[in-house]
Amino acid sequence: MKKELIIEVIVFLFVLLFLYAAGIKLTEYKLFIAQMGVSPLITKYAKILAWMVPSLEIIISILLIIPKFRALGLYAAFALMMVFTFYIIAIFSVSTELPCACGGVLSKLGWKEHLIFNICFDLLGLIAILFNNLLDTGKQQSETKIATA
């Protein structure tokens, strides 16, 4: 029971984070392109990322909400979060003066704080994946027990 609750909370947090971030990026479209444009890592792809990143965030949120696709959604959320985290680490080595393109209140975080924030979500994603997997295993085992009983 406890694991299910924890997974629900983590899923809720991810959906909240992704929908908020996607919402900001889509409403402040031009600002988002400009912010990415200044980053030497992704300036070439700024226009593509401007629609791709929020779309991914929304799709993953949908996957997380629909129970059938939740496991997939958790892996995808973790993957996206890891990409963001590695991006922050890469930017650290280029310059600490570049603007963050996450949008909204997240932009107000310093780069160090931002890294910690991301690592927290990475860990939450990891926990949710493992718990979800354990629950599935548990269900399969009890189903097997019932079948063989």
Added chain:
Amino acid sequence: MVKKSVIVIVCIILFSFLVIAALYALSDVPSSDTKNFKREFGDVSIVKKKVLNLSGNSYYIAGMTNSQVFLGNRKDSLKLVVTDTSLHNLQQVQLILTQDLTEDDRENPKLKNSYIEIDSPYFFIKAGQLPGLYRGELNRWQTKRILPKTPFFEQAVPISQNSFVMRAILTNAESKTHQNVLYKISENDPEPKINITLLEGQIDELFSTDGLLRYSKKLNLLVYTYAYRNQYLVMDTSLNLKHKGNTIDQTAIAEIKPVEIKDRIFSLASPPAIVNKNTQINEDLLFIHSNVKATNESKNIFEKMSVIDVYNLTTQAYKFSFYIPSYENNKMITFRIVGNKVIALYDRCLISYELKFIKNPFL
């Protein structure tokens, strides 16, 4: 079952790392691109004299005279650090603001964002966002407000004890477009005199005309060096254009992408290709810290050093170049030159160098 998800997790982490690593490897900062020109080295050698460690990285160079170096501190706008040019005898000075400022004025954060500039025997406090200008005498340290009619400014250069030339942003009331302009203000002529034709835009009128304003006391001339193109302007103190000089690199058009990110708010859409990073004047020589590598320079060395190109302001001719080296993997941030003494500011230290001329730079 858990084992399977652990494998997937590890694959995800690896994949994310590779994506970013690939982007990193393919990324480029448009700066040290080689353009087709050569530099002449060998006319001077630079010798390191002394390293002065600084407590923190919020210092900037407020000025340099024949005998002293002055440092301001962004975290304490009324504090001045004074040392002699051999970087000995460090002193801290607290500037005293004029008594006619109220307590509120003193605490005003816009005053905290002010810069000190030394113009012996005076010093000035430049608060462009207030806006306000204050002047005092070196070694007496009390200030008084001058030129009360000065509008907002981003750069200010004193050309005498009671006149300044500034760079500010002029906004067209109807079209709401912004452009950089130079204006002059003096005690005799307290209303700002703008010369709107001097800074010529390319692509736009704001970002493309970015640059640095400097003054040569010896020649009584002003120099504005564009940041993104290979040109500098030489003007007299009434803001009449005397010459347009060209720097040796070939960037004729600014490589920048200004965009409108919100209603009438503009920014740059990609990192700008900086051509002229910094510039200083000593007597009739213009020193430009260039960001563009020449064809006869090694990429490794260029990336470790800061190259300074020297131009003669009387003949507009390029004379020679030299490097200011990095220190403990940090590149020089800014510099000042008086005579053959070079003072360079790094992340947490100040270094004095001496230039030994092999050929006469005044020829």
